Amino acid sequence: MTTKRSITVTVNGQQHQTEVEPRMLLVHYLREVLDLTGTHIGCNTSQCGACVVMLNGEAIKSCTVLAVQADGGEVLTIEGLAPEGGLHPIQEGFWEKHGLQCGFCTPGMIMASYQLLKNNPHPTETEIRRGLEGNICRCTGYQNIVKAVQDASERMSTSAETPVPAGD
Amino acid sequence: MGIAAMLGTPVKRREDPRLITGQATYVDDIKLLGMLHMTVLRSPYGHARINTINTDAARQLPGVVAVYTAQDIKGTVGNIPVAAPLPPHITSGMGRRLPLAEEKVRFYGDPVAIVIAENRYIARDALDLIDVDYEPLPVAIDVEKAMQPDSPILYEEFKTNVATSMHPSSEQIDKIFADTVANGGVIVKERFVNQRLAPSPMETRGVVAEYRKSDKALSLWSSSQIPHLLRNYLAIQLGLEQNQVRVIVPEVGGGFGCKLNIYPEEALASFAAMKTGRPVKWIEDRDENLAATIHGRDQVNYLEAAATRDGKVVGLKFHVISDMGSYLQFFTDVIAIAFTLPMLSGCYDIPNIYSSCDTVFTNKAPTDAYRGAGRPEATYMVERAMDVIANELKRDPAEIRLLNFVQPEQFPHTMATGALYDSGNYGAALEKALDIIAYDKLREEQKQKRAQGKLMGIGISSYVEMCGIGPKGTTPFGLYESARVRIEQSGTVIVYTGTSPHGQGEETTFAQIVGNALSIPQEKVLVLHGDTDSTPEGRGTYGSRTTSVGGSAVFQATERLKEKMKTIAASMLEASASDIELEDEKFTVAGSPQKSVPFKKVAAAANTSNTLPPGIEPGLETTVFFEPEACTFPFGTHICVVEVDQDTGEPEITRYVAVDDCGKQLNPLIVAGQVHGGIAQGVGQAMYEEVVYNEDGQLLTSTFMDYAMPIAPELPHFELGHTVTPTNVNPLGVKGVGEAGTIGSTPAVAAAIADALGVAHIDMPLKSEKLWRIIHKQ
Ligand code: FES
Ligand code: FES
Numbered sequence: 001m002t003t004k005r006s007i008t009v010t011v012n013g014q015q016h017q018t019e020v021e022p023r024m025l026l027v028h029y030l031r032e033v034l035d036l037t038g039t040h041i042g043c044n045t046s047q048c049g050a051c052v053v054m055l056n057g058e059a060i061k062s063c064t065v066l067a068v069q070a071d072g073g074e075v076l077t078i079e080g081l082a083p084e085g086g087l088h089p090i091q092e093g094f095w096e097k098h099g100l101q102c103g104f105c106t107p108g109m110i111m112a113s114y115q116l117l118k119n120n121p122h123p124t125e126t127e128i129r130r131g132l133e134g135n136i137c138r139c140t141g142y143q144n145i146v147k148a149v150q151d152a153s154e155r156m157s158t159s160a161e162t163p164v165p166a167g168d
Numbered sequence: 169m170g171i172a173a174m175l176g177t178p179v180k181r182r183e184d185p186r187l188i189t190g191q192a193t194y195v196d197d198i199k200l201l202g203m204l205h206m207t208v209l210r211s212p213y214g215h216a217r218i219n220t221i222n223t224d225a226a227r228q229l230p231g232v233v234a235v236y237t238a239q240d241i242k243g244t245v246g247n248i249p250v251a252a253p254l255p256p257h258i259t260s261g262m263g264r265r266l267p268l269a270e271e272k273v274r275f276y277g278d279p280v281a282i283v284i285a286e287n288r289y290i291a292r293d294a295l296d297l298i299d300v301d302y303e304p305l306p307v308a309i310d311v312e313k314a315m316q317p318d319s320p321i322l323y324e325e326f327k328t329n330v331a332t333s334m335h336p337s338s339e340q341i342d343k344i345f346a347d348t349v350a351n352g353g354v355i356v357k358e359r360f361v362n363q364r365l366a367p368s369p370m371e372t373r374g375v376v377a378e379y380r381k382s383d384k385a386l387s388l389w390s391s392s393q394i395p396h397l398l399r400n401y402l403a404i405q406l407g408l409e410q411n412q413v414r415v416i417v418p419e420v421g422g423g424f425g426c427k428l429n430i431y432p433e434e435a436l437a438s439f440a441a442m443k444t445g446r447p448v449k450w451i452e453d454r455d456e457n458l459a460a461t462i463h464g465r466d467q468v469n470y471l472e473a474a475a476t477r478d479g480k481v482v483g484l485k486f487h488v489i490s491d492m493g494s495y496l497q498f499f500t501d502v503i504a505i506a507f508t509l510p511m512l513s514g515c516y517d518i519p520n521i522y523s524s525c526d527t528v529f530t531n532k533a534p535t536d537a538y539r540g541a542g543r544p545e546a547t548y549m550v551e552r553a554m555d556v557i558a559n560e561l562k563r564d565p566a567e568i569r570l571l572n573f574v575q576p577e578q579f580p581h582t583m584a585t586g587a588l589y590d591s592g593n594y595g596a597a598l599e600k601a602l603d604i605i606a607y608d609k610l611r612e613e614q615k616q617k618r619a620q621g622k623l624m625g626i627g628i629s630s631y632v633e634m635c636g637i638g639p640k641g642t643t644p645f646g647l648y649e650s651a652r653v654r655i656e657q658s659g660t661v662i663v664y665t666g667t668s669p670h671g672q673g674e675e676t677t678f679a680q681i682v683g684n685a686l687s688i689p690q691e692k693v694l695v696l697h698g699d700t701d702s703t704p705e706g707r708g709t710y711g712s713r714t715t716s717v718g719g720s721a722v723f724q725a726t727e728r729l730k731e732k733m734k735t736i737a738a739s740m741l742e743a744s745a746s747d748i749e750l751e752d753e754k755f756t757v758a759g760s761p762q763k764s765v766p767f768k769k770v771a772a773a774a775n776t777s778n779t780l781p782p783g784i785e786p787g788l789e790t791t792v793f794f795e796p797e798a799c800t801f802p803f804g805t806h807i808c809v810v811e812v813d814q815d816t817g818e819p820e821i822t823r824y825v826a827v828d829d830c831g832k833q834l835n836p837l838i839v840a841g842q843v844h845g846g847i848a849q850g851v852g853q854a855m856y857e858e859v860v861y862n863e864d865g866q867l868l869t870s871t872f873m874d875y876a877m878p879i880a881p882e883l884p885h886f887e888l889g890h891t892v893t894p895t896n897v898n899p900l901g902v903k904g905v906g907e908a909g910t911i912g913s914t915p916a917v918a919a920a921i922a923d924a925l926g927v928a929h930i931d932m933p934l935k936s937e938k939l940w941r942i943i944h945k946q
Contacts, residue, residue: 024289028288031196031197035199036190037190037193037194037197038190038191039190040194040196040370040371040421042371043454043872044453044454045454045455045872045873047871047872047873048454048872078188078190079189079190081189087189091188091189094184095180095181095188096180098180098181098837098838098840100184100187100188101671101673101841101845102370102420102421102422102670102671103183103186103187103419103671104194104369104370104371105421106187126881128880129880129881129883130880130881132879133879133880135880136872136877136879137370137880138368138369138370138422138424138845138848138849139370139422139671139841140841140844140845140848141844141845141846141847141848141883141909142844142848142879143844143885144840144841144844
C-alpha cells in the first residue's frame with residue numbers, strides 16, 4: 001500500500017490534520033474520517049451531484065476529487081451551511097416548498113443551489129434548471145426544487161443576514 | 169387552522185429538518201465498532217459455466233478477513249425468497265436463485281463471491297485478485313428469441329425458457345372481431361415494446377449486519393421498503409427464529425419498488441457477520457446497482473382492437489410477454505399476470521377482453537416491481553390502442569375516450585378483465601384537463617404550427633390504476649397493515665406503523681390523521697417506523713398502499729383509543745360516554761360547555777390508573793391490523809404538448825397538464841410532490857431511459873452517463889389539477905397517489921410525440937436520433 005500523506009483541511013471552519021492514503025476520495029475523507037455523513041454518494045462517476053460540497057468557494061463533486069487535493073483548502077459541507085441550530089435560507093426554501101422527498105439528493109442539491117445563488121442571486125426558472133443540471137433528483141421532478149431556490153433567493157435578498165461565507 | 173392540523177391542508181413535512189441539515193442517518197452513515205466491509209465479485213458474462221474459483225491471492229491480501237463463495241455458504245444460507253411461485257415450472261424450481269452462483273452465472277452482475285475486509289478500499293482491491301475460470305455460454309437476450317426451441321437455455325433441466333404460458337381459447341374473441349369487420353367496423357393491430365428500466369433511487373442498496381453469538385441475535389440495517397417481510401424471510405434463509413432477527417430500516421433514499429425485494433447481499437452480509445463475529449457493511453456501488461438490482465417493465469406486447477365505425481371499442485385482444493430476466497426475485501413472476509392483465513380494460517367499458525401471457529427467462533438482471541409494477545404496461549397498451557383507433561377512424565383522441573369511458577353511475581363496476589373498480593368519474597377528469605389546457609385552442613395552434621412546418625404534437629392519456637393492496641388472498645402472507653398507537657401520560661401520542669415510508673412523508677400524513685381524529689396539534693404526535701422490534705408485524709411501503717392501508721390502521725387504532733378516553737372522561741365528568749365530545753384538546757359534555765376535562769388529564773388518568781373507575785383497564789395503547797376488502801382505483805387524465813425540432817429530432821415538452829383523482833387528499837403538498845415525481849419518471853421512460861444489453865449479454869448502461877434519467881432542464885413546469893372521487897373501501901376515503909404520475913404520463917408523452925410526427929406509434933424511448941430518422945425517413 002502506498003504511504004500515507006498528511007493533509008490539513010479546514011472543514012466548516014474547523015481545521016483537521018489527518019494522514020490519508022493518496023487515493024482516498026474527498027467524499028470518503030469527509031464521510032468516513034471526519035464523520036460528516038451529510039454529504040452523500042449517489043453515483044461515484046460525477047453525474048448525480050449528491051456529493052457536492054464547496055471547496056475553496058467553488059462547488060465541486062467530492063466523489064471525483066482526492067482528499068489530498070483539498071490539502072490546505074477550505075471545505076464547506078451541508079453540516080456547516082447554517083449557524084448551529086438554525087437554517088440557511090436555502091434550507092428553509094427546500095422545507096417550505098417541499099423541495100425534497102427521500103432527501104438523498106438534497107444536501108448536494110442545496111450546495112449546488114448555494115453556488116448558483118452566489119453567482120446569480122436572482123435566477124430565472126430556466127437559469128435555475130440549467131444551474132442544477134449536474135444534480136439528479138429521482139423523487140421530486142425538480143418543480144419544487146425550482147420553487148425552493150426561488151424562495152431562497154427572495155429570502156436572501158430580503159434578509160439582513162448574508163449567507164455563511166464559503167471561505168472566499 | 170384550528171388547533172388540530174386539519175386533514176386536507178398542506179402541512180410542511182416534519183421529516184425535512186433532519187434531511188436538509190445532513191443529520192439524517194442512511195445505512196451508509198452507520199458505523200459500528202469493529203465493522204468490516206463487504207464487496208461482491210460479479211459475473212462479467214451474461215451466461216457462463218463456473219469451472220473453478222481461486223481465492224488464495226485475495227485471502228492473502230493484508231486487511232482481508234475472509235472470502236466466501238457458493239461452496240462456503242452451502243447448507244447455511246437459503247435461497248432467495250419468492251412471494252408467490254406459480255406453476256408449472258416455477259413451483260418446481262425454475263428460476264430459483266442461490267445467494268451466490270454455484271455452477272452457472274446467468275446475467276452480467278450475478279454475484280459469485282464476497283470479500284470481507286478491514287475497509288472498503290481493501291475489500292475492493294481484493295476482488296481483482298479472485299480468479300474465476302468461466303466457460304462462456306451462448307446467451308438468450310431477446311425475449312422472443314428466447315422463447316424459440318433453438319434458444320440457449322438458462323435452466324437446462326426444463327428444456328425451455330418459458331416459465332408460464334397462459335393461452336386460453338380465443339374462439340369467442342375471434343368471432344367478435346370477425347363480426348365487427350362484417351358490420352363495417354375496424355380492426356387495428358400494433359406491437360409495443362415496453363422497454364427495460366432501472367429504478368435508480370439516488371441511494372443505492374446497502375446493509376449493515378451485526379450478530380451476537382451468545383443468544384443468536386442478528387440485527388440487520390437495510391435500505392428496504394419491507395422491514396418485516398425481510399426479517400421473516402431472512403430468518404428462514406439463515407435458520408433462525410423470527411425473534412432472533414431484528415431488521416432496522418433507517419432513512420431510505422428512495423425505493424420505487426426495487427427495495428421491495430430480498431436480495432442476496434442481505435443474507436450474505438449476515439452470514440459474514442455470523443462467521444467473523446464482527447459487524448459487516450455492504451454498500452452497493454452505482455454500477456452494481458444498475459447491473460444487479462432488479463429492473464422494471466420489459467414486456468413485449470401484441471394488441472388487436474376491434475371498434476365500430478362510430479368509435480365504440482367492442483373488443484381488445486392482447487398477448488403479453490414478460491421478460492423476467494435470469495432469476496425470480498420477490499414478485500418477478502407475477503408482475504405481468506397479477507398487475508398487467510387485470511388492468512387491460514383501462515378506464516373503458518369494453519365488453520370483450522382477451523389476454524394471453526408468457527413469462528420468460530433471459531440472461532439479464534431479474535425484473536420486478538418498479539413504480540407502477542405492471543400497471544404502466546397495461547395503461548400504455550390501452551392508451552396507445554385508443555390513439556391508434558382514433559387515428560384509424562380520423563377521430564379526436566379525447567372524443568374516442570369520452571365515448572368509451574365507464575360512466576360514474578356504473579360503479580362499483582366489474583370489468584371484463586374481472587377487476588372490480590371501486591369508484592370513478594373519468595369524464596370529469598378528462599374534461600377538466602381539456603379545460604385547463606384549452607384543448608380546442610391548442611388544436612388550432614397545432615394546425616397553424618403545422619402550416620408553418622413545425623412539428624407540434626398533443627398527447628392524451630386517461631389512466632386508471634389498482635392500489636391499496638390488498639384484500640385477502642393477494643399474497644400467501646396477507647397484505648394487511650398494522651398500527652400500534654400509544655398515548656403517553658403527557659398526552660403525546662406515539663404511532664408505530666408497520667409501513668416503511670422512504671420519502672413519501674407519512675410521518676407527517678399519519679400525524680395529521682391522528683391530530684385530526686383526537687383534535688390535538690399534530691406536533692403532539694410522534695410517528696415511528698422501520699424497526700421490527702418496536703413496530704407491529706407489517707407489510708411495508710409500495711403499491712401506493714401506505715396511506716390507504718397503513719393510514720387506515722392508524723386511524724382505526726386512534727378511534728379506538730378515543731372511545732376509551734371518552735369513557736374515562738365520562739366518568740370524570742359524571743356523564744354518559746355517548747354525550748362526550750372531543751374538541752380543541754378537551755372532552756366536553758354535549759350541551760354543557762362548562763363541564764369539560766382536558767385531553768392531557770384524561771391521558772394522565774388512564775396511564776396512572778388510580779383514579780380510573782372500576783372495570784376500566786389502565787393504559788392507552790392499542791394495535792390494529794387493517795385488511796382492506798378491496799383495492800382502490802385512482803385515475804386521471806394527463807395531457808402533454810411537445811414540439812420536435814425538425815433538424816435535430818429533439819423533442820421538447822412545452823406544456824404538461826395532469827388532473828389526478830386519488831380520492832380524498834390528506835396533504836395536498838405531498839400529493840402534488842408525488843405527482844411531480846411520478847410524472848418525471850414516466851417522462852423518463854417515454855423519452856430517455858432504457859437498459860441496454862448487447863447481443864453477448866454485456867450491460868451497456870452501467871453508469872448514469874449511459875442510463876439517462878431526466879435532469880431539471882429537460883422537464884417542464886407541470887400544471888396540476890384534481891378531482892375528488894372518494895372510495896368507501898377504507899375509512900379515510902383515500903385511493904393512493906404514489907404511482908399515478910408514472911402510470912399516467914408515459915402514454916401521454918408517447919402520444920404527443922407520435923402526433924407531432926404524424927404517425928400512429930413509435931416505440932420508446934423517444935430519443936432524438938430515432939425521431940430524426942423518422943422525420944428524415946432514414
Ligand atoms: S456521487 Fe459524486 S456526482 Fe454522484
Ligand atoms: S429527494 Fe429523493 S432523490 Fe431527490
